[in-house]
Amino acid sequence: MFSRIFWIARVTFLEALRQRFLAFLLLLAAAFILGSVPLRSIDFGHGELKFLADLGFGALFLFGSILAVVLPAQLLYGEIDNRTALTLLAKPVGRGEFLLGKFFGSWAVLGVFTFALTGLIGIILLVREPDVVARAMALQVVPPEVSVVGLFEHALLQWLRLGIIVSLALLVGSLAQTFLYTVVVGSMAVLASQLVWIAQDTLANPEAVLSTLMRGALWLTTRIFPNLQGYNIGETLVLGQSTVLPGTVSSLCLSAAVYLVLILFLACTAFRRREI
Amino acid sequence: MTDKPAISVQDLTKDFRVGLRGVKLRAVDHLTLSIPRGQVYGLLGPNGCGKSTTLKIVLGLVPATSGSFTLLGHDSASPEARARIGFLPEAPYFHRFLTGRELVRYCARLSGVASDRVDAATDEALELASMTEAGNRRVGTYSKGMLQRIGLAQAVVHDPELIVLDEPTAGVDPVGSAAIGKMIQAMRQRGKTIVLCSHLLGQVEQVCDRIAVMDRGRLVLEGHIDEVLAQRGVHQISVEGLTPAARQAAEEALSSHGAHVLKVDHPRQTLEDLFRRLVTGSRD
Numbered sequence: 001m002f003s004r005i006f007w008i009a010r011v012t013f014l015e016a017l018r019q020r021f022l023a024f025l026l027l028l029a030a031a032f033i034l035g036s037v038p039l040r041s042i043d044f045g046h047g048e049l050k051f052l053a054d055l056g057f058g059a060l061f062l063f064g065s066i067l068a069v070v071l072p073a074q075l076l077y078g079e080i081d082n083r084t085a086l087t088l089l090a091k092p093v094g095r096g097e098f099l100l101g102k103f104f105g106s107w108a109v110l111g112v113f114t115f116a117l118t119g120l121i122g123i124i125l126l127v128r129e130p131d132v133v134a135r136a137m138a139l140q141v142v143p144p145e146v147s148v149v150g151l152f153e154h155a156l157l158q159w160l161r162l163g164i165i166v167s168l169a170l171l172v173g174s175l176a177q178t179f180l181y182t183v184v185v186g187s188m189a190v191l192a193s194q195l196v197w198i199a200q201d202t203l204a205n206p207e208a209v210l211s212t213l214m215r216g217a218l219w220l221t222t223r224i225f226p227n228l229q230g231y232n233i234g235e236t237l238v239l240g241q242s243t244v245l246p247g248t249v250s251s252l253c254l255s256a257a258v259y260l261v262l263i264l265f266l267a268c269t270a271f272r273r274r275e276i
Numbered sequence: 277m278t279d280k281p282a283i284s285v286q287d288l289t290k291d292f293r294v295g296l297r298g299v300k301l302r303a304v305d306h307l308t309l310s311i312p313r314g315q316v317y318g319l320l321g322p323n324g325c326g327k328s329t330t331l332k333i334v335l336g337l338v339p340a341t342s343g344s345f346t347l348l349g350h351d352s353a354s355p356e357a358r359a360r361i362g363f364l365p366e367a368p369y370f371h372r373f374l375t376g377r378e379l380v381r382y383c384a385r386l387s388g389v390a391s392d393r394v395d396a397a398t399d400e401a402l403e404l405a406s407m408t409e410a411g412n413r414r415v416g417t418y419s420k421g422m423l424q425r426i427g428l429a430q431a432v433v434h435d436p437e438l439i440v441l442d443e444p445t446a447g448v449d450p451v452g453s454a455a456i457g458k459m460i461q462a463m464r465q466r467g468k469t470i471v472l473c474s475h476l477l478g479q480v481e482q483v484c485d486r487i488a489v490m491d492r493g494r495l496v497l498e499g500h501i502d503e504v505l506a507q508r509g510v511h512q513i514s515v516e517g518l519t520p521a522a523r524q525a526a527e528e529a530l531s532s533h534g535a536h537v538l539k540v541d542h543p544r545q546t547l548e549d550l551f552r553r554l555v556t557g558s559r560d
């Protein structure tokens with residue numbers, strides 16, 4: 001079973017790499033990040049690192065999210081439309097194995113994407129660091145410091161976040177009939193998950209005046225959608241300007257794992273009932 | 277165990293819901309069929325009569341509306357049964373970005389070929405489909421004939437007992453079709469069961485032991501090819517150098533025995549035979 005998932009994932013990964021889409025988004029994001037470097041000539045002073053980190057993580061977040069919705073949808077529908085899925089599923093390959101193979105293949109691609117961009121961001125930050133530190137010293141303010149461990153932790157969290165998005169896209173794809181529908185609904189689900197913290201904050205705010213119905217709706221939203229915004233703590237991790245509570249990263253990883261298992265389980269169940 | 281039919285279908289019905297209002301379209305209508313082992317079985321019928329749908333249901337790819345079926349005596353969802361069949365879907369399309377050899381290896385792995393056997397099995401399957409040379413090219417660059425042949429290679433790479441071929445000759449030239457016919461016979465000689473859907477009736481007649489004809493989802497004829505086709509009341513005699521006088525004498529002699537000549541004409545060779553004598557073969 002695991003070997004079949006592995007082989008499907010491997011071929012999915014190869015397919016994604018041999019398509020131009022990944023290369024295109026990777027180049028676009030890289031161009032975006034590199035393009036932001038000259039902007040520092042507008043004097044940001046010691047805020048320069050924050051500016052660069054913001055832009056870099058922003059690009060990773062945005063292009064990564066797009067890739068995480070479109071890629072699995074495309075890989076799944078490509079295979080169903082071409083009827084290659086028929087050939088594979090006539091073999092002793094379970095539907096769940098097929099879907100999990102698609103998941104791990106797409107997730108691996110996003111891993112390449114995330115770590116490649118993080119590497120680029122890291123290089124830019126580290127190259128600029130001495131300069132910025134010197135200027136901060138001259139102005140006698142506390143110099144910022146780039147944390148390599150923080151960069152790695154941030155990449156890991158982003159990768160997990162993108163994994164949740166991939167699994168959401170596959171869940172929608174297993175229920176929907178067309179590629180476009182999957183991309184649209186998948187994007188809305190991602191947007192909702194990205195904004196779910198607003199609902200959480202509103203619920204937690206004792207001063208908010210809410211009807212029972214509204215409260216119920218908000219509560220349901222917070223239960224259904226994972227809070228993806230919670231994974232965007234890159235600046236804190238990397239530049240360490242405010243402190244990250246100990247255990248935050250590991251508890252985020254744990255909750256991501258729970259979401260992944262849950263969403264993938266639902267996706268496999270839905271895919272089993274689907275007509276190919 | 278071996279006397280169980282390769283495929284058995286009982287009272288199978290399949291309705292598709294089409295359009296927004298969910299109008300029912302009956303693709304397979306109370307079909308009962310039993311395909312014995314060790315034979316080449318032809319499944320014939322006009323476009324849209326439900327051949328492909330029947331095969332997909334039996335292979336567990338599409339759920340049936342009602343009825344029951346078994347595959348090699350097993351439930352078709354069971355991995356044991358599916359590990360022992362090879363399937364070439366109609367109008368096959370494979371991962372365009374893989375080379376032919378990568379594709380066949382991938383299929384070998386998914387079909388449970390032991391990892392130390394994968395290379396040998398891949399080579400054998402490519403050889404059988406005469407795709408050894410083209411195996412290093414991307415599938416996306418293949419011609420239709422090559423796609424069908426690589427499809428055959430992936431279907432037989434794990435040495436299955438039952439091979440289901442849905443229109444393996446669609447889009448293939450007569451020489452290629454004849455080669456596919458030969459492959460089918462070779463596999464039959466190795467004791468495999470082959471189910472063949474095809475519109476090339478001439479080829480079906482040559483390679484199949486039994487045929488079933490479907491129309492609008494129903495079975496209209498089933499039987500051994502010789503029994504189905506023989507016109508027992510009529511005989512054919514081929515003669516060389518028939519002069520008008522000889523013909524008259526022969527007709528008189530026959531009628532004196534109560535037999536009469538229905539028609540006398542020249543046998544025609546088939547266009548297929550002519551074509552095959554004229555051309556050398558496809559470039560693939």
Ligand SMILES: Nc1ncnc2c1ncn2[C@@H]1O[C@H](COP(=O)(O)OP(=O)(O)OP(=O)(O)O)[C@@H](O)[C@H]1O
Nearest residue numbers: 292293294301303322323324325326327328329330
């Ligand atoms: N997924 C589907 N949804 C709706 N209708 C379908 C679907 N698949 C097949 N049909 C319909 O079922 C009928 C039988 O189709 P099927 O593909 O089994 O025919 P076939 O005998 O294989 O024809 P051909 O010789 O053209 O391959 C057709 O009318 C077809 O339109």
Ligand SMILES: [Mg+2]
Nearest residue numbers: 327328366442
């Ligand atoms: Mg068909």
